[in-house]
Amino acid sequence: MAPILTVENLTMRFGGLTAVRDVSFAAAPGAITAVIGPNGAGKTTMFNCITGFYRPTSGSLTLRHEGREVALHRLAGHRIARAGVARTFQNVRLFAGMTALENLLVAQHRTLMAATGFGIGAVLGLSGYHAAEQAAIGRATAWLEACGLIDRADDPAGSLPYGAQRRLEIARAMCTEPALLCLDEPAAGLNPRESLALGELLRAIRDGKAAEGAAPCSILLIEHDMGVVMGISDHIVVLDHGSKIADGPPAAIRADDKVIAAYLGEGDEDEEGAA
Amino acid sequence: MSLARTRRPVLGAALKDAGLAALVAAGLFLPMVGLRTDVGPTGALFLRTRWTDVLLLMAIVFAGRFLLRFWQEWRAERHGPSVQKRLAGPLSRSGRFVAPVLLLFALLLPAIPGIGRYELDLGILVLTYVMLGWGLNIVVGLAGLLDLGYVAFYAVGAYSYALLAQYFGLSFWICLPLAGLLAAFWGILLGFPVLRLRGDYLAIVTLGFGEIIRLVLLNWVSLTGGPNGISGIPRPSFFGLAFTAGGGPGSFADFFGLEPSPTHRVVFLYYLILALALLTNWVTLRLRRQPLGRAWEAMREDEIACRSLGINITTTKLTAFALGAMFGGFAGAFFATRQAFISPESFTFIESAIILAIVVLGGLGSQLGVAIAALVLIGGFEVFRDLQEWRMLVFGAAMVLIMIWKPRGLVGSRNPTVALGEKRTISAAMVAEGRG
Ligand SMILES: Nc1ncnc2c1ncn2[C@@H]1O[C@H](COP(=O)(O)OP(=O)(O)O)[C@@H](O)[C@H]1O
Ligand SMILES: [Mg+2]
Numbered sequence: 246m247a248p249i250l251t252v253e254n255l256t257m258r259f260g261g262l263t264a265v266r267d268v269s270f271a272a273a274p275g276a277i278t279a280v281i282g283p284n285g286a287g288k289t290t291m292f293n294c295i296t297g298f299y300r301p302t303s304g305s306l307t308l309r310h311e312g313r314e315v316a317l318h319r320l321a322g323h324r325i326a327r328a329g330v331a332r333t334f335q336n337v338r339l340f341a342g343m344t345a346l347e348n349l350l351v352a353q354h355r356t357l358m359a360a361t362g363f364g365i366g367a368v369l370g371l372s373g374y375h376a377a378e379q380a381a382i383g384r385a386t387a388w389l390e391a392c393g394l395i396d397r398a399d400d401p402a403g404s405l406p407y408g409a410q411r412r413l414e415i416a417r418a419m420c421t422e423p424a425l426l427c428l429d430e431p432a433a434g435l436n437p438r439e440s441l442a443l444g445e446l447l448r449a450i451r452d453g454k455a456a457e458g459a460a461p462c463s464i465l466l467i468e469h470d471m472g473v474v475m476g477i478s479d480h481i482v483v484l485d486h487g488s489k490i491a492d493g494p495p496a497a498i499r500a501d502d503k504v505i506a507a508y509l510g511e512g513d514e515d516e517e518g519a520a
Numbered sequence: 521m522s523l524a525r526t527r528r529p530v531l532g533a534a535l536k537d538a539g540l541a542a543l544v545a546a547g548l549f550l551p552m553v554g555l556r557t558d559v560g561p562t563g564a565l566f567l568r569t570r571w572t573d574v575l576l577l578m579a580i581v582f583a584g585r586f587l588l589r590f591w592q593e594w595r596a597e598r599h600g601p602s603v604q605k606r607l608a609g610p611l612s613r614s615g616r617f618v619a620p621v622l623l624l625f626a627l628l629l630p631a632i633p634g635i636g637r638y639e640l641d642l643g644i645l646v647l648t649y650v651m652l653g654w655g656l657n658i659v660v661g662l663a664g665l666l667d668l669g670y671v672a673f674y675a676v677g678a679y680s681y682a683l684l685a686q687y688f689g690l691s692f693w694i695c696l697p698l699a700g701l702l703a704a705f706w707g708i709l710l711g712f713p714v715l716r717l718r719g720d721y722l723a724i725v726t727l728g729f730g731e732i733i734r735l736v737l738l739n740w741v742s743l744t745g746g747p748n749g750i751s752g753i754p755r756p757s758f759f760g761l762a763f764t765a766g767g768g769p770g771s772f773a774d775f776f777g778l779e780p781s782p783t784h785r786v787v788f789l790y791y792l793i794l795a796l797a798l799l800t801n802w803v804t805l806r807l808r809r810q811p812l813g814r815a816w817e818a819m820r821e822d823e824i825a826c827r828s829l830g831i832n833i834t835t836t837k838l839t840a841f842a843l844g845a846m847f848g849g850f851a852g853a854f855f856a857t858r859q860a861f862i863s864p865e866s867f868t869f870i871e872s873a874i875i876l877a878i879v880v881l882g883g884l885g886s887q888l889g890v891a892i893a894a895l896v897l898i899g900g901f902e903v904f905r906d907l908q909e910w911r912m913l914v915f916g917a918a919m920v921l922i923m924i925w926k927p928r929g930l931v932g933s934r935n936p937t938v939a940l941g942e943k944r945t946i947s948a949a950m951v952a953e954g955r956g
Contacts, residue, residue, distance in 0.1 A: 296828060326830030334828075340821035342951030343814075344936045350811070351818040352829045357811035374810070382938065399939045403950040421829055 247309050249274040249425055249463045250295070255304035257290050264290040266487040267304070272425070272480070274309075277451055277464040279474040281498075282484035283507060288467045289335055291484070292429055295465070296332045297322035310424040327355065331423035333414045335430050335467075341403030345394055345413055348402050349385035350378075352420035357381055384458070388416040391456040392446065408439045412446070419450065419459065426450065427465045432473045444477045471508065475499065483507070530593040538586035545581040549574045619888050622895075626794055630787045640786045642902050644793055644858065648851055649898045651797035653878040653890040655847030658804055660876065661885035662813060663840035664820030664953065665715075666723040669730025670875055672710075673703040673845040675867035677852020679737060682750040682862055692756035696853050703849025704842040706733075711841040715834060730872055737864040749863025756857050758788055789858050796854060800847045801887055807843075809937045816840050817885070821952045874898075881922055883929030884953060892930055928953070 248271035257265040265287040272278040280288050293299040295306055297320060306317040308328055315328045326332075340348050350357070360377030389395045392412040397405055402413055411431055418426055428447075432440045446455060453461035468474045474481060474495075481498045483491040485507040491498055498504055554574040560566045629635060629643055656670045680699040684690045690698070714725045737744045744750065755763060761772040763785035772784055807813035815836050819826050827833055856862050874897070882893030897915070904911040926932060932948030 298824070298827075322827045323830050323832045326828055332828050334825070338822050338825040338828075340818045340825065342821055342934055342946055343817060344939065344946070346938060346940060347814060347936060348818075350938065351814050351826070351831075354811050354815050354829060354831050358815075361810055361812070378938075382940075386940065395940075399936065399941050399944060401946045401950045417829070 246274055248272055249309055250465065251305075251307045251309070252291075252295070253305045253307075255291065255294060255306065256302045257287070257294055257299060258302045264487055265294070265301075265484075268484065268487075268489045269304075270482045270489065270492055272463060272465055274463050275451065275461050276479035277447060277466055277477055278480045278482065279466045279468055279478035280482045280484060281468050281471055281474055284469060285486075286484040287487040288469075288484055289429055290487075292332065292427055292465075292467060294318070295325075296330055296427060297325035308425065326421060326423075329422075329424035330427060331418035331421045331425070332427040333411075333418055333429055333431060335433070337407075337410045337414050339402040339410055339414055339417070342401055344399050345389060345402055345405065346382070346385055346398045348413060348417050349388060349420045350381055352417045353381045353384065355421075384420060384456075385416075387456040387458065388419055391449070391459075392416045393442075408435050411435065412443075415446070415450075419456070419462070422460070423462060425463050425465060427467075429467045430469055431466070432468060432470060440473055444473070447477055530590065534586050534589040534593060537589045538582045541585035542578045542582040545578050546574065549577045553577060618892075622888075622891060630790055637783060637786055640783070640790050642899065644786070644790050645902070646895055646898045647790070647793040647797050648855060649875065649878060649894040650891050651793065651800050651851045651854075652848060652875045653882065653894050654797065654800040654804060654887060655844050655851065656875050656879050657844075657882075657885065657887070657890050658816075658847070659840050659844035660879050661883075661890075662804075662808065662820065663816040663837060664884075665837060665840065666719065667726045667841075667844070668723045668869075668872055668876065669710075669726035669728070669733075670844070670848055671867045671869070671871040672730040672733040673707060673848030674852040674855065674871065675733050675737060675864070676703045676706050676845075677849030678856040678862045678867070679744060679750070679852075680849065681853035681856045682753045683743070685754050686750065686752075692754065692853070692857050696850060699853035700846040700849040703852065704846035707842040707845025708838055711838045715837045715841070727869070727872075730867075730869060734864050734867050737867070744864075747863060747865075749861060749865075750856075751861040753856050753860045753862065755785065755860060756788070756792065763788065789854075793851075793854055793858075796850050800850075803843075803847075804887065812836070812839060814937060820885075877919065879929075881919060881929055883926075883931035883933075883948075885934060885951070886929065886931035889929055889931030 250272040252271070253269050255265055255268045256263065268287075268291065270278075280291065282288055290299065294301045295317060297317065301318050304318070308315040308317055308330065310329050317325050317328070317330070320328065340351060343351070357374075357377055361374045386395065386398070389398050392415065394405075394409055394413055394416065397409060402410065405413060411434075415426075415428065415431065418428075431447075432443055435443060447464055447466070449455035450459070450462050451464055453459050466474065466478065475498075478495055481491075481493065481495055482489060483498060483501070483504050485503075490503045490507060491501045493501075554570055556568045556570060557565050558568045626643075626647070630640060652670070652674065655673075656667065659665050659667045659670070677699040680702045681692070681695040684695045684698060685692070710726070710729050714722060714729075717725055738746055740746070757763070758772050761775050763772050772778075772788075778784070804813075808817070815826065815831050816839075818829075818831070819833065819836055823833055826836075855866070859866075878893045878897055879890055881897065882889030882891070901911065901915065904914065907914065922930065926948075928948040928951070932951070934946040934948075934951045936943050936946060
């Protein structure tokens with residue numbers, strides 16, 4: 246099957262610093278693809294390129310979804326989101342002063358906006374909006390249930406405990422009905438029990454079983470901690486010092502010498518080889 | 521025993537704090553009060569020292585600061601949560617009644633006995649600022665865009681009406697929507713280049729825009745009359761019935777068989793601005809519960825997250841800007857028709873500052889807070905006219921005190937727009953102010 250996301254020769258430079266260097270890989274549809282690597286390897290930078298927050302210095306990014314090919318590296322940030330790529334942030338970015346439910350409704354802005362006749366119809370009280378809002382609330386409720394947050398629906402997002410905020414951010418991303426969900430270190434700061442539950446949730450999202458009416462969704466997952474990803478990933482890409490050093494199924498990655506060396510902090514020799 | 525142990529550090533901290541304050545006071549008062557040049561008997565200047573006065577002032581500052589600190593700490597220790605926290609519950613509960621009571625009062629004001637021409641004029645002034653505050657609240661309070669040039673749209677509205685009426689003889693009721701549309705158009709025109717800027721930069725550019733509009737009005741003498749302004753702006757009619765002083769056929773008083781009175785027009789203007797203000801409020805409240813309003817607030821909370829959800833930041837900001845500008849334009853048209861004379865002098869930066877002060881004091885995003893702030897600020901300004909320059913000092917001090925006591929304004933908390941269960945207000949500490 247054609248990959249949902251193809252990254253080709255992606256390079257991102259900040260002045261003299263090359264944060265991502267000539268990285269190519271493909272993410273299969275309906276799979277969880279993990280990008281791992283030590284701190285500073287360039288994972289977040291690559292994510293920011295894919296989701297339109299940075300414009301890559303060179304290389305191409307292609308999303309294939311519903312028979313269409315979209316060149317992500319040419320689109321503005323909000324259009325990438327509309328093309329079907331949703332993301333979460335390494336430092337959670339919720340609308341802290343709005344309730345959990347409101348956060349999920351903002352995520353459905355596009356569909357709701359169309360239903361309001363782009364803001365004007367709804368002010369005048371034209372029909373159709375009410376039904377659309379009820380449907381949006383229904384979807385939000387389904388995702389709040391899937392993430393175990395239904396009891397906190399009316400609490401401000403900023404008042405939720407850290408783990409709940411992470412799950413709410415995932416729920417918010419899923420409310421945009423994406424084809425590809427990009428998660429930046431979703432397990433950071435979670436305790437082992439929460440990490441385990443997160444793994445369950447991600448697999449359910451992949452298979453479209455997490456919430457009522459949810460479609461299967463491919464996942465691109467950044468993780469710093471190897472242990473977390475080994476259990477749930479279908480495919481792993483390893484970055485070190487901005488370059489890809491390995492690419493394959495979990496079992497192969499676990500046995501890869503370069504990966505072991507990078508994670509044991511012996512990457513300094515590789516750095517010169519790659520530069 | 522335990523009391524003594526906890527009391528001592530409080531005392532120490534308060535003493536230290538008061539000592540510091542006294543030192544600061546010394547630094548200030550030594551040169552300002554301690555040294556004074558006087559004219560001697562021979563006409564020469566000589567330096568007089570007043571050290572006792574300085575010591576006295578320092579002692580006052582020390583004692584005042586000490587008492588304040590000591591009282592604060594002591595209260596915190598005895599009562600746990602501070603006064604504001606304990607007041608928050610009853611205040612928000614009584615808040616539910618404040619709005620309807622205020623509305624009823626506003627509706628019945630002209631009918632209340634003892635309310636004369638002066639009070640109605642004051643009411644019109646307050647309501648104009650309430651409307652401007654509500655309009656700016658869309659931009660600053662909901663969308664979180666700091667706009668220091670809001671008066672520009674007020675000016676565009678006023679001049680639009682004055683010029684359209686003068687050159688094309690259009691009536692007020694046709695000009696009102698046109699003035700709003702023109703102001704919105706200018707809002708979009710300004711918005712396009714400016715909305716890429718954030719925070720302080722946006723504030724400075726909007727400030728500049730306000731000045732540009734004023735300078736154009738001042739210097740384009742052939743169109744706007746320059747500093748002489750435009751006079752003889754037609755007054756609005758009541759569905760075609762004019763408010764002429766002498767009555768006469770086709771006038772309001774004649775049609776309804778009333779004694780001709782200049783108060784009719786004032787009452788009419790009062791209800792007109794009340795209706796315009798309520799329209800602003802109604803549209804804002806409605807939009808807030810809909811995707812556009814939610815996107816504004818989300819943008820205020822976190823712009824980057826908004827972008828990741830597919831929200832077009834530029835158009836969302838533009839809608840807020842245009843809508844705020846439109847209501848500013850309506851208010852401007854009203855101002856022009858009420859005064860019958862406008863000149864660039866009415867649209868200086870101080871107006872923008874007052875409107876912004878109303879929004880910030882009232883609480884960013886809170887409709888009720890803005891209304892109360894406008895009432896207190898504009899009404900208070902008028903009521904204390906006798907105090908002359910003192911009122912500026914008093915109002916400055918009052919504003920500083922309010923900002924210390926309630927940094928997010930009188931009503932800083934936020935009401936959720938939807939809820940599965942019961943809606944609970946969100947405390948001010950959670951809600952972001954927005955920075956651009
Ligand atoms: N906006 C930026 N400007 C300059 N350097 C950056 C920027 N973003 C990231 N970097 C640098 O790129 C490198 C990779 O960072 P990052 O992608 O955050 O790593 P990771 O997410 O894998 O820990 C780091 O050296 C970081 O300092
Ligand atoms: Mg990172």
